[in-house]
Amino acid sequence: MGETLTLAGAINAGLRAAMERDPKVLLMGEDIGALGGVFRVTDGLHKDFGGDRVMDTPLAESGIVGTAIGLAMRGYRPVVEIQFDGFIFPAYDQITTSLAKMHARSGGAIHVPVVVRVPYAGGIGAIEHHSESPEVLFAHTPGLRVCTPATPQDGFDMIQQAIASPDPVLFFEPKARYWDKGEVSPERVAAQLSQPDGPVAGTLEMGKARIAREGADVTLVAYGPTVRLALQAAEVAAKDGVDAEVIDLRSLSPLDSDAVVESAKKTGRVVVIHEAPTTYGAGAEISSRVAEQAFFHLRAPVLRVGGFHAPYPGSKYEHDYLPNIDRVLDAVDRVYAH
């Protein structure tokens, strides 16, 4: 059965399983070889698979993604590591104008199954540009899939589903959760991907939200780093007699709005929690969908708890920039005030 792994260890194990399953899987990135990546997510893979499959690249993010596209056109499945969230922007053009559109602009003739792994979000006391949450910039771009695991099991499963997917995937890894431990069972994803339609089935499953905690009174929608926060807030709220449901979106593109709408209809109250700035963010999209599809079930406006419309601050202030239990509970109080 399963073993206990950290999220980083689970993604590492998932990468290893994908590389063993398919010799076309290549890893590309800065310092991912002998060093094993700055977060050690590729630890040991260079030693076991060699420099041809675990490629240290020049320090040029656009170049990494651009050459990965070319390799994908020849049938390879490159898994690119962007070292930190804030350094993805040199590759933004390649991702949004080339990677996202190549399949469509070729009339379906070209597949570019590139996975771009991005350690993201804050809370680790890092210096500037190392704590950002740019995920919705990519969720806003047709042609890309965007997902983010919150647990070791999902880290293990979803990285393999992302690699098997025929579409490009932006895979956001909540770096503050890298060392959280959990049970990981390898059977389910292995069985799934061994099926003839496994890559498509895995792609579809990757887009499904997960109910992390069932509840009846209020829906807390979270993903990646804020899932644990939502669960902690739910435990505190329970002491006040509020039974919160926590939805782990897992995917931002596609967004499993059915799961959110269904929960909203049940609870009538929705709070969305993410680290990215709330303005034009995932919370705005979710709020809009809930308003469109569950308006008459709502007892209160949908509220958002997230980052401010200000540059990510120095680490001594990030505890007040990021969503925290007090701000989540404050939002829960406010949806109850109606």
Place this chain on the structure above:
Amino acid sequence: MDAVGPLSDDGLVRLLTHTGERVEHDFFSPYAAALTPEDLRGFYRAMSLTRAFDNEAMSLQRQGELGLWVQSLGQEAAQIGSGAAMRDPDFAFPSYREHGVAFQRGVDLPEMLQIFRGLKHGAWEPSAHNFHLYTLVIGAHTLHATGYAMGMDRDGLVASGDPARDGAVMCYFGDGATAQGDVNEALVFSTVYNAPVVFFCQNNQFAISEPATRQSKVPLAERGKGVGMPSIRVDGNDVLASYAVSNWALQYARSGAGPVFVEAFTYRMGAHTTSDDPTRYRSKADEAYWAERDPISRLVTHLRAIDELPDDFVAEVENEGKDLARRTRETVRAWEPGPSVGIFENAYAAPHATVEAERAWFERFEGSFVEAH
């Protein structure tokens, strides 16, 4: 010309002078030595048909049949010479003006006008021609070309010694693109991974209105030298020299020796696109100077000098050009857009819930109008 830097003609490899006189080059002459008069007539035909198509597409745009046209006028020698040097296993990544290369790779030219009529973004299957889609994002494809070449190397399609197997990537871009980060990254990646790429830069002297001197202080081929690859400047209006240099460069890359930078010095005789107005930024005198260096008339002069261009062949090519133009016109005018629901096709390779929901909504919405009639 007393031009400097990227506009100078210093060190250009040349086998035909601008008056059509055949001259020798110590290193590159052997790489054109196998060309027969029939091959040269083939170049003449390819250049002429490309121009006939180009002229017809220009007219179609002026008649409102195309939203935009991008002329290749004046760059036929660089494109046909380099395109002819490619063999079947080679793969080309064009920018968006490489109609002559498209012709060499067997793309049916009228089909490409689907792009400029607003019907498709890609109008041919790249793997059927080893000719990638046009890329409008300046320089972005140079990285795709490099990655593709890295893949060919991994797949054992380089340096095997088997000419039917060994290939290289021919990557086209312009003088403006050399200022792009992506192009410079492609030069870096291709050298450190020893990828079989020929970077074929057509320096047509203008990036829309900006002269090449706004992109670089030095000749563009210096970019390649800076990262440690062989770099050559060739007269891009000389089809023989363009062929010879490309032939050498492709052999070098196919052999596993690594990438090459070729700067083909040429002149964009037309506008950047049909939306451009070159009278605002260049002189009639410049245009007249380059009209005397027209790549097709240069080859014609040479072929006539060696008595290898019979009048009936010229007439035949002219008729072929007229046929191509007529077929182009008829093809374009017959195209009608299909149902708009096609915009959802191929957004993703696997079903995507948002796309499916929006497609279903759009179909219901469209259907509601039909029912109302």
